[in-house]
Amino acid sequence: MKLSLGPILFFWPRAKVETFYQEMAEQPLDYIYMGETVCAKRRELNLDAWIGLAKETQQQSKAQILLSGLTLIEANSEIGALKRLCENGEFTVEANDMAAVQFLAERKLPFVGGPALNIYSGNTLAEFIDSGMQRWSPPVEVSGTMIKAALKQLDELGVARPEVEVFAYGHLPLAYSARCFTARAENRPKDDCQLCCINYSEGIPLLSQEGQEVFTINGIQTMSAEVNNLLADFPSLAEVGADVARLSPRAEGMLEVVQAWDRVRNGQQPPLAVQGCNGYWHGRPGMVTAEEAGLC
Amino acid sequence: MQLVCPAGSLPALKAAVRQGADAIYVGFKDDTNARHFAGLNLTDKQLESGLDFIRQNQKKLYIAVNTYAQPEGWERWQRAVDHAAALGVDALIAADPGVLAYASKKHPQLNLHLSVQGSATNAPALAFYKERYNIKRAVLPRVLSLTQVKQVAESTNVPIEVFAFGSLCIMAEGRCHLSSYLTGESPNLCGVCSPAKAVRWSNDEGKLTSRLNEVLIDRYEEDESAGYPTLCKGRFIVNGKRFHALEEPTSLDTMDLIPELAKIGVSAVKIEGRQRSPAYTEQVTRVWRAALDSYRRNPEKFSVDPQWRQTLAGLSEGSQTTLGAYHRAWQ
Numbered sequence: 001m002k003l004s005l006g007p008i009l010f011f012w013p014r015a016k017v018e019t020f021y022q023e024m025a026e027q028p029l030d031y032i033y034m035g036e037t038v039c040a041k042r043r044e045l046n047l048d049a050w051i052g053l054a055k056e057t058q059q060q061s062k063a064q065i066l067l068s069g070l071t072l073i074e075a076n077s078e079i080g081a082l083k084r085l086c087e088n089g090e091f092t093v094e095a096n097d098m099a100a101v102q103f104l105a106e107r108k109l110p111f112v113g114g115p116a117l118n119i120y121s122g123n124t125l126a127e128f129i130d131s132g133m134q135r136w137s138p139p140v141e142v143s144g145t146m147i148k149a150a151l152k153q154l155d156e157l158g159v160a161r162p163e164v165e166v167f168a169y170g171h172l173p174l175a176y177s178a179r180c181f182t183a184r185a186e187n188r189p190k191d192d193c194q195l196c197c198i199n200y201s202e203g204i205p206l207l208s209q210e211g212q213e214v215f216t217i218n219g220i221q222t223m224s225a226e227v228n229n230l231l232a233d234f235p236s237l238a239e240v241g242a243d244v245a246r247l248s249p250r251a252e253g254m255l256e257v258v259q260a261w262d263r264v265r266n267g268q269q270p271p272l273a274v275q276g277c278n279g280y281w282h283g284r285p286g287m288v289t290a291e292e293a294g295l296c
Numbered sequence: 297m298q299l300v301c302p303a304g305s306l307p308a309l310k311a312a313v314r315q316g317a318d319a320i321y322v323g324f325k326d327d328t329n330a331r332h333f334a335g336l337n338l339t340d341k342q343l344e345s346g347l348d349f350i351r352q353n354q355k356k357l358y359i360a361v362n363t364y365a366q367p368e369g370w371e372r373w374q375r376a377v378d379h380a381a382a383l384g385v386d387a388l389i390a391a392d393p394g395v396l397a398y399a400s401k402k403h404p405q406l407n408l409h410l411s412v413q414g415s416a417t418n419a420p421a422l423a424f425y426k427e428r429y430n431i432k433r434a435v436l437p438r439v440l441s442l443t444q445v446k447q448v449a450e451s452t453n454v455p456i457e458v459f460a461f462g463s464l465c466i467m468a469e470g471r472c473h474l475s476s477y478l479t480g481e482s483p484n485l486c487g488v489c490s491p492a493k494a495v496r497w498s499n500d501e502g503k504l505t506s507r508l509n510e511v512l513i514d515r516y517e518e519d520e521s522a523g524y525p526t527l528c529k530g531r532f533i534v535n536g537k538r539f540h541a542l543e544e545p546t547s548l549d550t551m552d553l554i555p556e557l558a559k560i561g562v563s564a565v566k567i568e569g570r571q572r573s574p575a576y577t578e579q580v581t582r583v584w585r586a587a588l589d590s591y592r593r594n595p596e597k598f599s600v601d602p603q604w605r606q607t608l609a610g611l612s613e614g615s616q617t618t619l620g621a622y623h624r625a626w627q
Contacts, residue, residue: 072468073418074444076451083420098414098421105424118415118470118484121367123394127428141473141482149367175472175528178439178621181542185534206541207533208512215474217534217541222467224477279480285509286477 001238001265003258004031004165006248007068007094009173010218011197014044021053023255025061028262031165031244032057033094035068035085037114039180039219040078041195047081054091068094071116072176072220094137105131115140115167116176122153125162129154135163137246140172140228143283148240163243169231169257170248171203171216172224172286181217201251214287226287229276234264236281297557298564299588300358300457301581304336304571309346311578316585319356321389322346323487323570327369328376329360330413331570332487340379347383356386362411363487364392374398381406387432391415391470396429410434412459413483415470417444419451426454433457433563438548439468442622446560455563460550461580462568463613464620466528466543474527479509490526506530523613547612548620551584551600554591576611583607 005024008017024032034057035050036042045053050067058065069082079099086093086103095101096114104111112135113119113128119136128136138147151161183193185204197203203218205225213225230237230245237245245265247257264270279288301317303309312320323329325337338346350357359380365373373395380388381403388406390396391413399406410416410425412435425431435457436445449456467474469483476482479494494509504516506525513530516522523529528542548568550557557565565588567580583604591598609617 072439072471073421074440076447079418079420097418098416098424099418102420102424116471118364118392120364120392120485121370121394123365123370123398124392125394127393127397131424131428139473139484141476141485146367153367153370172473172477174477175467175474176439177467177542178441179466179543181534185537185541204534209515209531209533209538210512211533212511214478214511214532222474222542280476283480285480286473287511 001234001242002030002244003028003261003265004244004246005029005033005063005254005258006167006170006246007033007035007037008249009038009171009221009223010201010203010249010251011039011042011195012044012201012251013198014049016201017045018053020249020254021057022060024258025057025063027255027258029061029063029258031066032061032063033066033068037068037071037096037116038221039197040070040075040081041193042197042219044198047084051088051091065091066094066112067091068114069096069100071096071114073097073099074178101128101131101133108132110134112165113137115173120146120150122150122155122157122159125150125154126157126159129159129162133162135165135244137165137167140167140174141280141286144233144236144240144281145283147242151241161241164241165244165246166230166237166242167228168237168245168247169229169261170227170250172228172280173221174215174224174286175222177220177222180220181222182219185217224277224286226277226289227275228278228280228286229274230278230281231261231264232271232274233278233281234270297554297562297588299581299584300564300566301577302462302567302570302572303338303346303577304331304333305574306338306342306346307574308577309338310349311574312581313349313353313355315578315581317355317581319358319386319564320346320350321358321360321570323360324376324379326372326376327485327487328363328373330362330411330483330487331360332363333571334492336571343383347385357383358387358389358409359383359385360389360411361395362389362391362413364484365394366485377403389435393425393428396425396431400429407432409457410454412437413470415468417448417468419448422448422452422454426452435459435566437469438465439621442553442556442560445557445562445622449560449562456561457564457566458550458557458562459548459568460565460584461608462548464543464546464548464618478511478527490524495525529613545613546618549608549612549617550619550622551587551604551608553619553622554587555595555598558591558595579607579611
């Protein structure tokens with residue numbers, strides 16, 4: 001099993017981003033995704049700065065560095081930036097919108113299909129593979145069983161499997177909107193958001209009126225409140241055909257997370273249970289913690 | 297601009313035709329469409345009868361097969377596409393590239409429209425579907441401002457359809473898993489959002505309370521009117537404050553924008569609401585027909601008749617309407 005570090009989904013100050021990748025460059029990771037996927041207004045690092053940081057990190061790390069594209073493309077300026085990202089000439093791109101798929105397919109560049117692309121079945125996989133997709137990170141709501149079935153369907157179509165990368169750790173990115181919920185929470189208009197999401201390094205908890213943590217607000221993105229954690233489910237990852245476990249950056253403690261996953265992939269017994277949710281993996285509501293997880 | 301109206305039943309379909317819809321869109325009775333609600337949609341017999349009625353009145357029928365195919369049930373999506381083609385529908389509305397690929401190869405004569413569930417918000421994305429599947433139209437998600445709709449329309453050769461009226465998805469369609477996170481069922485895979493079977497109403501401490509899979513969505517004071525607990529329209533607590541943290545219960549109404557949409561070159565406006573009653577379809581269709589006709593007769597002097605607005609407000613969620621993302625300030 002390979003380990004990847006997903007793109008940072010939150011908005012962090014540039015210095016924090018740089019320190020984070022210095023630390024991560026030395027970790028036992030196979031892929032590191034970099035770049036802004038949530039909001040084009042977050043410009044602590046602009047596209048050139050991201051590419052610069054990617055080059056620097058590549059020199060320090062044994063991991064392959066990739067660049068992730070924006071998910072919800074609304075303005076012409078965003079299309080221009082995405083096109084430039086796809087034409088970076090050095091790093092493989094993770095497409096999170098069909099615009100990126102189109103740009104990369106036109107240029108016959110191999111790409112990674114990120115979790116924001118709606119690919120749920122073998123027939124659909126075949127369409128993306130034909131367009132140049134070499135690695136598939138399924139939508140976060142897809143269960144292990146469904147991944148297995150989609151790959152089997154692909155086999156039956158006679159199409160070679162892509163690498164399969166499962167969203168294995170972190171707050172789940174669940175939804176994207178035109179509206180910025182962080183700005184809304186601070187009673188600011190989106191046009192004058194003052195980039196207030198920089199004040200929330202792991203988003204803002206959204207609670208029910210009974211105090212239950214339901215979602216996490218992260219700008220225009222809504223995430224799970226619970227951290228999705230499939231470490232106890234590790235044996236079933238390979239069993240369904242996953243090749244890569246994606247660890248999604250959190251504000252603190254990622255070093256320990258990477259190391260815990262690395263120990264398990266190198267043969268240490270996975271824990272019987274972990275904190276966090278794993279419902280989606282078991283074909284149940286995403287927020288649920290399937291108790292039987294460790295036994296699957 | 298064509299007026300495209302929803303029908304979740306045969307009476308709704310007939311009402312739409314009678315009130316002047318140019319096209320009516322429906323779904324089959326299974327999870328191949330994004331309004332897979334209990335008791336909704338047309339049986340094969342009703343569909344045939346509805347199609348006859350549409351043909352007699354020289355209107356068009358579109359069928360939505362717009363969920364994402366699950367690997368275990370692929371045959372259902374194949375069958376739905378084949379069935380739509382056999383009926384000779386005027387367009388198949390689909391989102392999944394796997395479904396679009398099957399439809400374009402197996403039934404090259406079938407007109408394909410990209411569903412709003414395809415989540416295509418820009419010209420390069422539309423180019424992908426045009427080049428690979430020869431789509432004849434695309435429905436844009438309700439996340440774009442009017443300026444952005446204009447930009448898309450100017451930079452694509454794919455005719456554009458936009459939402460004109462109805463329930464407002466606050467999230468980009470096709471890009472929302474909130475429902476499956478709480479209930480296990482999502483629009484993309486199951487064709488439902490906040491499914492009725494996960495809803496529980498109770499009276500807690502004298503207050504009407506709605507829950508979705510036991511998660512509290514909203515709690516109402518006596519003088520407040522309660523709405524269906526669509527999870528993004530509940531009241532939650534963020535930074536210590538209780539409010540509609542994602543969206544108020546409100547409906548999209550773009551009637552004021554008819555002149556702008558026409559100038560942009562939008563091909564069709566769509567009414568949301570296959571899950572609503574025939575009376576809803578009848579009234580919204582009548583009012584929108586009147587508005588579009590009024591604009592056509594005298595584009596320079598178009599204004600929204602207060603009676604139209606009153607009718608629509610009565611049909612809106614929470615009796616409120618908004619221009620949604622079309623109006624930049626809303627974002």
